[in-house]
Amino acid sequence: MTGSRSGEGITVYVWYGGRLAYPDALPVSDWQFSWDRTRQVQTFDITVADKDGKLAPWLLEDPLGVGGSRLQVRYNVGGAGSINLGWYRITRPSPDERWHSYRIDDAGRVNPDSPVPAGKKDVLVSGGATIRVQANDLAVMIKADQLLAPESPQGANPTVVGEIRRLAGDIVPVVAAAGVTDRPVNKTLIYERDRLDAIQALCKSIACDYRMNGEGQLEVYPVTKQAPVATLKGGEEGLLVKVDREQQYDGLYNRFVVTGTGTDTPVRAIAEITAGPLSVYGPHGRVPTFYESNMISTRDQAYDYARTMKDTHLAGLTVDLKVTCLPIPHVQQGDWVNVGNPVVNGQAFTLAGMVKAINQPSNGTVPGPCTVVVECSYTDVQTALAGVDRG
Structure with a gap:
């Protein structure tokens, strides 16, 4: 996926209880994804332009209600197909409805004690609704399903990934990415009430983290350096728009x-x-x-x-690069990427880093520029700058 792309956008279907709750793709007028490794649960917001006023929810079980409806999201890459971006649980719909009042003929109608004349009646016609829908990835359901009592690892020879599957397996499927090394877990370990905290702690014990992937699975992935899945660079066929960076004093211990x-x-x-x-x-x-x-x-x-x-x-010291680029729907938080063309004194060099956060808004129905925060090792930055004349 490089520059000069067109015809991109998303398709969103709503499901309830394993069935389509609405037969067509939702009429989405704008949208925004936000992924961040520092959060346990990721977010997806959309605005639904409901011209008939049929989708504005009243009941929990309505298609856009909060009683269990899920959004299936695909990213359309021009005419080249689509990428599954994931499944999201609706957590907060906010409808803004509009109604129009009309006075029409109704022969023989009597309206006692009413300003409406005989032979007329007032009717209300929906002017449609705008529904702002906030949703979270399915980790929100793991977070909500707290343990009823403290637990310890189960089975004769429990392992870390096996325990993650046990804790989350009846809520979402669990898969392990390439590079994950499982190991036995201490049977004296105690999980407190928060199920998702327990899963995250188990991941950290094998130098991993978790994310919800495009198939709605909880994916355990390594946080050690991996092969880059994308190169964010400028140029005619590039993705890069600009690169900024920031530093923070807090947390620099010695x-x-x-x-x-x-x-x-x-x-x-x-x-x-x-x-x-x-x-x-x-x-x-x-x-x-x-x-x-x-x-x-x-x-x-x-x-x-x-x-x-x-x-x-x-x-663990890092330099965070704030990259503005074209949409990269094939990249997730936790992936490794190369960032090209940070220019120092007219010279370019490339840094590899882990994606910490992605924010992908839309410009109406089409995707706008994407903001990606890439964590680069401070040692790698020092090494790269050692060969650059900074004036």
Whole structure:
């Protein structure tokens, strides 16, 4: 999918209880997707231009009601086919109805104590409705279906992916993407009330995360570096419009303080960043973060954990690129992409990063420019800039 595309848009069908709740594609007049790895549940909003006023919901079980209706969304790529963007649960419809009053002939009609003359009657005719529909991906149903009591892993030899399937399998199907390495899970683990929190914690334990894919499945995917699925670059056949970036002071720690409370006398250890722009001796200043655990009982254990916190923090430093580009419906949050043409002093270079967030609005019924936030490793940025003359 490159530049100079036309005829793109979305098709939305509404389903209820496994059947089409409305026979035709919804008359959507504008729409917006928003995906973000920092959120557990993703959003999809549409405006339905209901010219007959038949779709404005009254009851929970109405096609656009909140009693279980789901939106099936496809992205049409010109004349080249379509891409499934996913299934979304309707969570908030807001209809704005219009009515027109007419006075018509009705021979023989009597209207006692009414300003309406005899032989006439007033009728109301629908002027249609505009229905703003807010929807969420099916993770919202996992979030709502809380555990009735704390649970632990089930079965003789439970695994992480197996437990995710058990926790979510009767709500949505679960699949594992390429690169996911399953492993046994500790049977003493306890899941509290929030089912989705438990799933997310299980994912993190194998360096993964989850997302709802285009088929309505909960997909477990690795957060380690993967092969890029797209290149966002400029030029005649490119996708890129512009690249911005931002930095944030909050969360840039350089002191990692760990306290172990596993003995009568607490133990403490500190690991510090002593070189580079975050050095405790440099202009950044001293910014500590703290961790306490009763699983730590010796100073060596505390220091090992503090050093791990430091190393993890440094490895996790990123530069967020805010990319404006043509629509990329084949890319999801968590995918890896190449971002080309960030220009420094007239020189171009390419960075690889993970997609953190995507915001895809429409311009009426057609897609507008897409905004993508790409997390690039700070080390990769340093390496790339090392070979660039920045003046």
